[in-house]
Amino acid sequence: MKKSFIVGLGMLLSLSAFSLDIIDPSDMIYRDIEFWDEQGYFKQLPDIRPYSAQLILVLLDQVMEKGTADDARLAKTYYDEINQGFRAEISAQGSTYYGNDGIGDTTGSLILDIRGMLGDKLSIWGEVNANGVLFNEDVDYYMYDDDVPYGERYVVNTKEDAGSFMGIDLMGGTSSMLSYGTDKLYTNMGFYRSSFGPFQEDGVVISDEAYQQGHFELTWLDEYFTYSMLMLSLIGTDNTGEEHYGEIDGESYDDDDTNDEDDDDDTYNKFLVLHSYSWAPYKWLDVGFFESVVYGERFEPVYLLPFSYLFYSQGYSGFADNSLMGLEVTTKLPENIEFNGIVYVDDVNFNEMVKFNFDTKMKMALETGLSWSPGLSWLRRLSMDYTAVMPYMYTHYDWHSTYDANDFNADNYTHNGANLGTTLSPNSDRINLTGYYRVNDASELKLFGNWIRHGNASDGIDYDNPADEVETDGSIFDNGIDDYGELYFQDSLPFLTQDVLEKVLQFGLEFNTTVDMPFQDIERYYGMEMTVGYTFEMIWNSGRNSSNGYAPEEGDDEVNQYLSLTMRFFF
Numbered sequence: 240m241k242k243s244f245i246v247g248l249g250m251l252l253s254l255s256a257f258s259l260d261i262i263d264p265s266d267m268i269y270r271d272i273e274f275w276d277e278q279g280y281f282k283q284l285p286d287i288r289p290y291s292a293q294l295i296l297v298l299l300d301q302v303m304e305k306g307t308a309d310d311a312r313l314a315k316t317y318y319d320e321i322n323q324g325f326r327a328e329i330s331a332q333g334s335t336y337y338g339n340d341g342i343g344d345t346t347g348s349l350i351l352d353i354r355g356m357l358g359d360k361l362s363i364w365g366e367v368n369a370n371g372v373l374f375n376e377d378v379d380y381y382m383y384d385d386d387v388p389y390g391e392r393y394v395v396n397t398k399e400d401a402g403s404f405m406g407i408d409l410m411g412g413t414s415s416m417l418s419y420g421t422d423k424l425y426t427n428m429g430f431y432r433s434s435f436g437p438f439q440e441d442g443v444v445i446s447d448e449a450y451q452q453g454h455f456e457l458t459w460l461d462e463y464f465t466y467s468m469l470m471l472s473l474i475g476t477d478n479t480g481e482e483h484y485g486e487i488d489g490e491s492y493d494d495d496d497t498n499d500e501d502d503d504d505d506t507y508n509k510f511l512v513l514h515s516y517s518w519a520p521y522k523w524l525d526v527g528f529f530e531s532v533v534y535g536e537r538f539e540p541v542y543l544l545p546f547s548y549l550f551y552s553q554g555y556s557g558f559a560d561n562s563l564m565g566l567e568v569t570t571k572l573p574e575n576i577e578f579n580g581i582v583y584v585d586d587v588n589f590n591e592m593v594k595f596n597f598d599t600k601m602k603m604a605l606e607t608g609l610s611w612s613p614g615l616s617w618l619r620r621l622s623m624d625y626t627a628v629m630p631y632m633y634t635h636y637d638w639h640s641t642y643d644a645n646d647f648n649a650d651n652y653t654h655n656g657a658n659l660g661t662t663l664s665p666n667s668d669r670i671n672l673t674g675y676y677r678v679n680d681a682s683e684l685k686l687f688g689n690w691i692r693h694g695n696a697s698d699g700i701d702y703d704n705p706a707d708e709v710e711t712d713g714s715i716f717d718n719g720i721d722d723y724g725e726l727y728f729q730d731s732l733p734f735l736t737q738d739v740l741e742k743v744l745q746f747g748l749e750f751n752t753t754v755d756m757p758f759q760d761i762e763r764y765y766g767m768e769m770t771v772g773y774t775f776e777m778i779w780n781s782g783r784n785s786s787n788g789y790a791p792e793e794g795d796d797e798v799n800q801y802l803s804l805t806m807r808f809f810f
Contacts, residue, residue, distance in 0.1 A: 259320050261295060262364050262416040264288040264434040264447040265394070268317055272298060273439050274620050274675075275314075277577045277612035280305050283519040285458050286527065286567075287467050288434045288447075291418035291425040292321050292362035294460075298422075307614055309677070325355035325363070353415075365415025365429065388774045388801055389743045389783065390441075390662045390669070390691055392448045394432070414451060427456040433471065435513070435529075436606075437569050437579035438624065443604040443661050444513075444531075444565065444583055450474075450655040457545075465527075467515040468545060474655040475509035475535055478648050480716050483656060509535035509649050511659065512542040514549060523571040533635070534560035535649025561585075561635045561650035575614060579624075580607040583660070585632055600729050604628045604660065619675040619683070626661060627668040630696035630733050633658055634665065634718040651715065658715050664789055666713055666734060667693040682752035689745040693782070694737035695790040700727050712782075712790040741782050741791035747774035747801075772803040 260266045269288055272295075276284055280301050285294075295317075302314035329351055350368040357363060387393060416429035433454055434447040441448055453472030459465065476483050510533070517527030530549045532542055539560075541552050550562045565583040572578060585602035608624025633652035652659050663669060669691045676684045695713030711717060719727050749772040778797040782789045 259317060260364075261292060261321065262289045262414060262429065262431045264432055265440070268295070269439055270675075271313065271317075274612045275302050275306065275310060277571070277610055277620070278306070278310075278575050278614050279522070279571065280310075282462075282522050283460070283465060283517065283525050285460065285465055285467055286435050286437075286515045286517065286529070287456055287458065287469055288439075289416060289427070289431065291420065291422075291427055291458075292356060292364065293360065293418060293420060293425055294422040296322055296422075309616060310614070321356070323355050325353070325357055328352040328354075360420055362418045363415070364418075365413065365431075367411075367413045369411055388745060388747075388776055388799070389778060390689065390745075392657065392662055394448050416454070422460070424459050425457075427454065427458075429454055433469075435469075435515075436581050437567060438581070438606055438608065441626075441661050443581060443606050443626065443628070444529075445471075445659060446661055448662060449657065449659050452654060463519050465515070465517045465519075466546070467513075468543070469511075469513040469515075470543065471511040471513075471654075471659075473509040473511060473533075473535075473653075473659070475507055475647055475649055476653060476656050478644050478646055478716060480653065480656045480714075482645070507536070507647050507649075508538070509533070509654075510538075512549065514545075514547070517567070525569040527567045528564070529567070530562065530564040532560050532562045533650050533652060536647070561652070563652075574611070576609065576611050578607075578609055581605065583632075585635075601629050601732055601734075602632045604632050617677050619677050621674045622672070624671050625668065626663060626671075627734075628661060628663045628665055630666040630713075631717070631719045632665050633660060633715050636718045636720045651718075653715060663691070664693055664714055665717075666696040666737075667691065668735065678750075678752070681754065682750070685749040685751075687745075687747060687749075689743065691741075691743040691745075692735055693741040693743075693789075693791065694733075694735050694739070695782075696733045696737070697727070698737045698739070698790070714789050737791075739780050739791045739793045742779040744777045745774055747772065749773075770803075770805040772801070774801040775799075776801070 259268060261268060272281075272284070275281065275298075281298060284290075284298075290298075299314040299318040299321075303311045303318065306314060329349070350366050352366045354364045355362065414429070414431045416427055416431055418425055418427050420426055430451060430453055432447060432449060432451045433445050434442055435445040436442040439447070455470040455472075456467065458467045474483055511531055512534075513529060513531040515527060515529040517525055519525040532549045532553060534542075539555075541547070541555050542549060544552070550564070553560050553562050563583060563585050565581060567581040568579070570578045582603060582605040587601050587603065604627065606624060606626045608622060610620060610622035610624075612620045635648070635651040658664075669689060671687065671689050673685065673687045676686070678684055693713075695711075697711040697713050697717055697719060700711065700719075749770060751768070751770045753768045776797070776799040778799070780791040780793050781795045781797050782791040783797075
């Protein structure tokens with residue numbers, strides 16, 4: 240256990256009267272839209288978040304028309320903030336945390352926000368920030384880190400690569416979204432974090448905690464049918480996740496500058512293209528099919544053809560890329576109860592499964608859950624969901640080259656060295672219980688609990704040709720294939736069957752409140768927003784700090800507590 244107690248403190252000074260960010264898929268407005276959807280205010284919603292401002296305004300208008308007094312009042316607040324003309328706002332931010340080793344990163348930021356409706360069909364939303372960091376100890380912002388609870392990632396919109404000035408690391412960042420169209424047909428483009436599917440938090444396809452991506456999207460909503468096409472520009476790594484690659488002005492590079500002399504002749508770009516189709520024949524039923532392909536080292540326009548079958552399109556590249564597909568369903572039950580399910584498949588042994596032999600290869604991830612949004616004045620939502628990531632899901636082996644740890648991997652499901660999907664590693668599952676309670680119009684309490692298991696699917700495998708380059712830690716960079724290309728999980732499903740499993744128990748709370756302080760001599764008002772969070776965590780056989788990647792180690796137990804405080808002042 241490296242750190243057992245963390246105190247996080249953040250303070251944000253803003254010139255905005257309302258801290259709303261519609262290009263952040265984890266913003267409170269998307270959680271509220273999810274609650275309102277379960278209460279029956281909408282027939283269907285797109286799979287891809289963020290939504291365009293044009294669509295959000297229509298959704299909020301429906302809540303003001305159909306919702307309870309509390310819901311209508313909150314929707315009106317959101318509506319008034321979004322439905323404004325172009326404006327620019329400046330905010331200043333500071334944050335620090337304290338742990339067993341003393342003061343950690345202390346960050347100060349200057350942020351320029353640009354946002355607003357530029358017409359009935361055009362909106363822009365974004366920010367540019369400049370960040371200074373003291374006491375930087377190379378905290379990994381995008382992977383597991385013991386400075387945050389297990390299964391969480393730092394969610395920041397800045398690059399970890401920094402210059403230095405008088406002992407302060409200087410970093411810049413930006414996020415922006417330009418939307419054009421109507422609530423029925425729109426395109427979004429920009430640089431921001433995304434999420435996909437019926438589950439708002441840490442989904443198995445694209446997680447809201449994944450590092451921001453270059454985002455190009457087209458969404459069409461009909462009365463019964465929804466179609467979306469998405470392309471994400473990603474940051475690739477080598478086969479261990481250590482070296483990060485990209486492309487600047489047509490010249491390839493890696494952040495360690497350790498590759499071969501002919502690096503500049505190669506291209507290190509990486510993309511994900513996704514097509515989604517959903518059908519809502521009834522107000523209580525929405526079913527969907529989606530498919531994706533991860534590829535790189537070139538640009539492939541055939542994947543952008545609308546209403547195309549990506550696995551078939553992959554044939555134009557000699558089946559050199561990584562294609563996946565999935566199914567999802569949303570069923571609205573009586574009393575505002577909703578069932579959601581999604582399964583994301585990379586590869587399965589179909590011949591064995593039709594024989595009802597399920598102890599076979601199944602590279603997939605799935606999530607199911609029940610939620611209840613009763614619309615009461617004090618209880619907003621109760622939910623329970625289960626997530627499972629099968630062994631070697633999200634990994635990918637390049638069959639067209641000889642495996643080497645330093646080779647660029649354009650096909651695995653990583654972005655900036657971490658899973659683009661859920662924070663869970665392959666061969667893991669999680670049960671989550673969450674409740675949201677309304678204390679009053681300005682205050683809300685969240686209670687949660689998690690039970691997580693993880694095992695190293697490669698534990699005990701006897702490689703015919705073991706080599707230093709072959710990962711055997713059960714992480715997203717362990718593809719279960721040796722140097723001879725032998726696939727060890729072809730005929731069995733070692734899902735959490737290992738003798739040593741990492742087990743995690745978490746429970747905690749988060750309290751959020753906003754205090755307004757109006758002044759009679761000005762139209763706008765001062766206010767303060769405060770969030771207090773606490774997480775208690777027990778880990779058995781922890782592999783988070785092990786010498787073998789994230790593989791569980793017997794007897795390496797942890798007890799951790801995390802206390803956080805965030806304060807936001809605005810006017």
